[in-house]
Amino acid sequence: MGGDEAKALNSSVPPAGGGVVMDEHEFQRWVDLLEKRTGVVVPPSRRLFLETNLRMRLQELGYRNLARYRDECLVGPKGAKEWAVLVDRLTVHETRFFRHPPSLDLVRDQLLPAYLEQGASEAFHAWSIGCATGEEVYSLAMVIDEFTSRQEQSFYFGITGSDVSPPALAVGRQGIYASSRLKEIPEKYRQEYCERFDDNHFRVADRLKRRVGFAVLNLLDVQRQPMTRLDLIYCQNVLIYFPRVRRHELLNHLVTCLKPGGCLILGAGEVTLWSNPLVQRVSSQRTLAFRRKAQGEELGGQE
Ligand SMILES: C[S@@+](CC[C@H](N)C(=O)[O-])C[C@H]1O[C@@H](n2cnc3c(N)ncnc32)[C@H](O)[C@@H]1O
Numbered sequence: 001m002g003g004d005e006a007k008a009l010n011s012s013v014p015p016a017g018g019g020v021v022m023d024e025h026e027f028q029r030w031v032d033l034l035e036k037r038t039g040v041v042v043p044p045s046r047r048l049f050l051e052t053n054l055r056m057r058l059q060e061l062g063y064r065n066l067a068r069y070r071d072e073c074l075v076g077p078k079g080a081k082e083w084a085v086l087v088d089r090l091t092v093h094e095t096r097f098f099r100h101p102p103s104l105d106l107v108r109d110q111l112l113p114a115y116l117e118q119g120a121s122e123a124f125h126a127w128s129i130g131c132a133t134g135e136e137v138y139s140l141a142m143v144i145d146e147f148t149s150r151q152e153q154s155f156y157f158g159i160t161g162s163d164v165s166p167p168a169l170a171v172g173r174q175g176i177y178a179s180s181r182l183k184e185i186p187e188k189y190r191q192e193y194c195e196r197f198d199d200n201h202f203r204v205a206d207r208l209k210r211r212v213g214f215a216v217l218n219l220l221d222v223q224r225q226p227m228t229r230l231d232l233i234y235c236q237n238v239l240i241y242f243p244r245v246r247r248h249e250l251l252n253h254l255v256t257c258l259k260p261g262g263c264l265i266l267g268a269g270e271v272t273l274w275s276n277p278l279v280q281r282v283s284s285q286r287t288l289a290f291r292r293k294a295q296g297e298e299l300g301g302q303e
Contacts, residue, residue, distance in 0.1 A: 102286035130238030131161035134172020162217035175204035236267035
């Protein structure tokens with residue numbers, strides 16, 4: 001072992017249990033691996049999170065050697081299966097129903113009326129990126145469905161939720177949540193779209209579930225996803241984990257997936273210093289949203 005490695009080993013955080021040691025060198029290898037495979041950067045301040053979750057997984061599997069486990073995650077179908085579990089443990093899935101009300105208000109008060117004004121000739125299709133366990137998808141579905149129910153002529157809509165974590169998406173597909181979460185949902189939507197499942201859980205009404213679908217998608221492979229001419233791309237609390245250059249690359253691709261008039265809604269303050277000639281910023285102080293310009297309008301330059 002070289003001097004640096006020995007020094008790093010001595011300075012490593014003592015294991016929480018199970019005797020698994022992560023030295024500086026091993027930490028960096030995990031950070032690099034996660035960034036290479038998911039785009040997510042783990043800053044030094046998140047080291048404890050990474051270490052604790054890795055240790056727990058190793059204990060579950062009865063491994064004591066992190067480097068060996070890492071090597072095994074990288075090869076063959078067994079490795080791919082384990083990686084799918086691990087990526088769920090190493091990414092942050094914190095989410096809530098109606099997490100950012102101003103963004104949902106923008107969908108209801110500006111985007112949907114504009115879609116109707118343009119004739120609503122095609123179904124309204126939305127994509128929620130990094131949707132975790134589905135709360136964002138169902139919040140959007142509630143807002144859109146409630147809006148259609150108030151129109152003389154209802155329109156068809158569909159929402160695709162995607163995430164890199166298969167276990168998180170499995171929760172979304174089930175659409176069953178703890179009753180304690182009901183308080184996150186405004187009363188009128190709760191009444192309409194949430195049904196008692198058992199003493200401690202509620203489920204999302206089937207007629208809403210029929211409008212949503214969930215798909216595993218790593219944002220790094222976004223160029224390969226087939227959706228185009230979208231009315232709405234909703235991506236909140238995901239890009240913050242990516243380095244700025246990669247954020248901008250992703251956004252430049254995402255705007256090409258919108259149809260003219262379609263909107264990209266990000267988390268307020270999540271992206272700075274980005275512009276693209278295909279879109280213009282929606283003027284709203286409490287949201288960060290961009291509308292794709294109509295054909296021809298693009299020539300007008302950046303905003
Ligand atoms: C903090 S949650 C945000 C959930 C939801 N959008 C919200 O705002 O409440 C971030 C989600 O991004 C997902 N994620 C992280 N890296 C990803 C990647 N490379 N591709 C797709 N999803 C990713 C995580 O799995 C996680 O579910």
